[in-house]
Structures are given as structure tokens and as C-alpha cells.
Amino acid sequence: QHVHVVSRWDDFLRSMDPVKCYQSHLHNDPTTETEWTKKYSAAKMNNWNIVNVAGEYLRHLEGFCSIGYVEEHLAAQLPNFTENEGLYIDPHGPMPYDHFPRIFLATMLHRDYKGKHAEALGTLLERSAWLSLLMQSPTGESPVGGRSSMHQWNDAQQCVTFISIIIIVLIIILSSSRPKIIIT
Numbered sequence: 001q002h003v004h005v006v007s008r009w010d011d012f013l014r015s016m017d018p019v020k021c022y023q024s025h026l027h028n029d030p031t032t033e034t035e036w037t038k039k040y041s042a043a044k045m046n047n048w049n050i051v052n053v054a055g056e057y058l059r060h061l062e063g064f065c066s067i068g069y070v071e072e073h074l075a076a077q078l079p080n081f082t083e084n085e086g087l088y089i090d091p092h093g094p095m096p097y098d099h100f101p102r103i104f105l106a107t108m109l110h111r112d113y114k115g116k117h118a119e120a121l122g123t124l125l126e127r128s129a130w131l132s133l134l135m136q137s138p139t140g141e142s143p144v145g146g147r148s149s150m151h152q153w154n155d156a157q158q159c160v161t162f163i164s165i166i167i168i169v170l171i172i173i174l175s176s177s178r179p180k181i182i183i184t
Contacts, residue, residue: 013064018056024049025069026076045076047090050101053077057108067115074117077101078124086128094146099157102128106164109171122168129165132158 019027024046053073060067080089090097105121113121135143142154 010064013059013062016059016065018052018065018069022049022052024052026073045073045080047088047097047101049073050077050088050104054104054108057113058111061111071116074115074121078117078120081124081128084127085131086124086126087131088128092146094148095143096146096148096151096154096157098128099132099142099154099161103157103160103164106161106168109168110164122172125168126165129161132161 019025026045050073053070056065057067057070059065060070081087082089088098088101090101102125106125109118109122109125136158137143140155140158142149142158144150148154
């Protein structure tokens, strides 16, 4: 009985089509008259696409799909990061939606993503973590601005961002010949 259930789940996870499962992806039909496609067309990739990209990466790790969807969508997402600071700019620019996608990308790097965009993502996440430290208030609160500001989860996201960058930097240091970064 147990083997049968596991086999059915495996079949289900292999059969999933990300274009049919998610609303935010590059293949949205701009002629579809839904509020979602009007607001978040393929030209306006948003933070929820990064969530589904991270999920697809986890499916890939388990052998349920190729990494093609992940690589295609990460390439489309990179322009949403500020080049020098590494901050994520969601459509309409609300501050809380900067940390949110970075957490999911950090999870991919923690889970050994070494694809085409790994180096760029690592650099962007490192830069943005440092800037996030400088942007918080003297009491450690996230900066406000836009939709979802002053929600308690924003400060929790900061904590995850800072812990994630420590892990990423340690992974980079321990797995490469890159000069060791010493923070004193």
C-alpha cells in the first residue's frame, strides 16, 4: 500500500507543468483577460515567480523535472535586481517585497544550486544583505514603503536574510579557492 501511494505521488510530481500550475511565469498569455495577467504580464515578472522557480528547483533536485524552467525564469528575473545594491524591485516597488524573493533564492543556493545564474545570485544576495543591514532603523526595524509595510513578518524576513547570507558566504569560502573573507 505504501509503495503504491509513493509511486502515485512520484507520478504526480513528474507530470506537473509549471506553466499550468503557476500564474506568474514567462508564458502568461497577455490576451487573457484576467486581473492577474493584466497586472503581472511576462514583462512584469514579480516575486511570486521566484517562489515557483524555487519550488521547481526543489522538484529538479528530486529528479522530477529538468532545470530548464528555473534557468529561463532566473534569466528573466535578474533585471529586477538593482545592479550595484542587489535589491529586488517588485512591480510598484514595495520595500517588503525585496527580502521575500531573496529568501527563496538563498534557499536555492543553500540547496546547492550551481546553475548558470548561481554566481550572479550569490553576488546580488551578498550585496543586498549588507545594504539591508544599513537600511534598518536603529531599533532593527525594516524600512517602510508601499504595500505590506509595518507587517511583523518584514522584520522576521530580515533575520532570515541575514542568517542566509552568513550561510552563503560560508559555503562560498569552504567550497572555493576564493580569498577568505575575514570580518572583524
